[in-house]
Amino acid sequence: MSEKVVIIGSGPAGWAAAIYTARANLEPLVVEGAETEDNRQKGTLPLGQLALTTEVENYPGFPVANLGGYLAAAISEERRYRLADHRGHGVSGPELMELMRQQAVNFGTRVLTHDVVDIDLSRHPFRLTTAGADEGDRQSIEALAVIVATGARANYLGLPSEDKFKNAGVSACAVCDGALPRFRNKPLVVIGGGDSAMEEAGYLSKFASKVFIVHRRDKFRASKIMADRVLANPKIEPKWNSVVEEVLGDDARGVTGVRLRHAEQAGQTEVIEAAGYFAAIGHTPNTDFLKGQLTLNAKGYIAWTTPQRTYTNVEGVFAAGDVADDYYRQAITAAGSGCMAALDAERWLAAKGFE
């Protein structure tokens, strides 16, 4: 028998879609991703990007400094080990994601800890093939409606030192992390030369004592208007023809600086002191399994086909969150579009007489 709605992905968009479809009696199945080493390496383990961070200070509804008692009541004991001890000014990313997951489960959402590895949208019901962490652990699922909420992952340079200091001064989101105390009134480094690097640098200049933009060429790739704005900002200094060789730091302080190498002149290095390192070299949407099935834009994101709707080019397939949005990229916007996708799916199923 076909599932009424299958939701692929386990970030804020996926759980919001699950909460809404569950409450509409659509008995959703969430395919949340597999617990594999490959997903760990890529940063796409279940619970999405927020599970990779510490404080989340901008998600409405969590003004408290200590959620301990509430979390203990809300989250089952066997999943509580995932929650950090950390208590900042809000909720931590893993805590928020566990709470969203639990809320979806409380309304009857079923969860499969598999990746969708293949999908056939040319037939209806749609057919999905999933795989878990164990070799040979595969399932075939049919679905009347599908909500794709597989998110995106931030690109990093791939240096071991970058990995080491993630959540200790290395970030890929200025809007998310720029206002944290560790970055305030300190020098910071942004890596990149496109529009998003210009945006990140401009945003960070509000908090930082100084922002260095490290770029491997002698000219930004960003649009002229954005590059000009950055170049006119007295707090921002470009480091042209430079590549990061290593992120410097220690266990106690986290990031303390970067060592740069001249892009062309071998052996020429420079150390910059900085309390933060922001990678702004783009994101990769998690859409590999959709290629040839759904219209993607030039950057590989799912293309929404109608303004203010989560429709894709295939009727009955909806997209929510960062997988279709390379502009806002926030938990609250992802959750918002997850709600929209749930309502769109519910109305589509009703209109087709599938209820």
Ligand SMILES: Cc1cc2nc3c(=O)[nH]c(=O)nc-3n(C[C@H](O)[C@H](O)[C@H](O)COP(=O)(O)OP(=O)(O)OC[C@H]3O[C@@H](n4cnc5c(N)ncnc54)[C@H](O)[C@@H]3O)c2cc1C
């Ligand atoms: C380090 C960091 C800190 C951040 N801090 C903040 C913050 O403070 N505030 C804020 O608002 N935003 C923050 N963001 C951005 C925020 O995390 C994202 O905008 C949000 O998580 C996007 O949600 P999503 O539901 O679209 O997907 P994601 O969170 O990207 O989750 C999608 C998940 O779906 C699963 N998936 C992927 N492919 C498949 C597949 N084929 N089959 C099954 N499952 C799959 C994976 O588990 C993947 O992780 C941060 C991002 C990062 C990286």
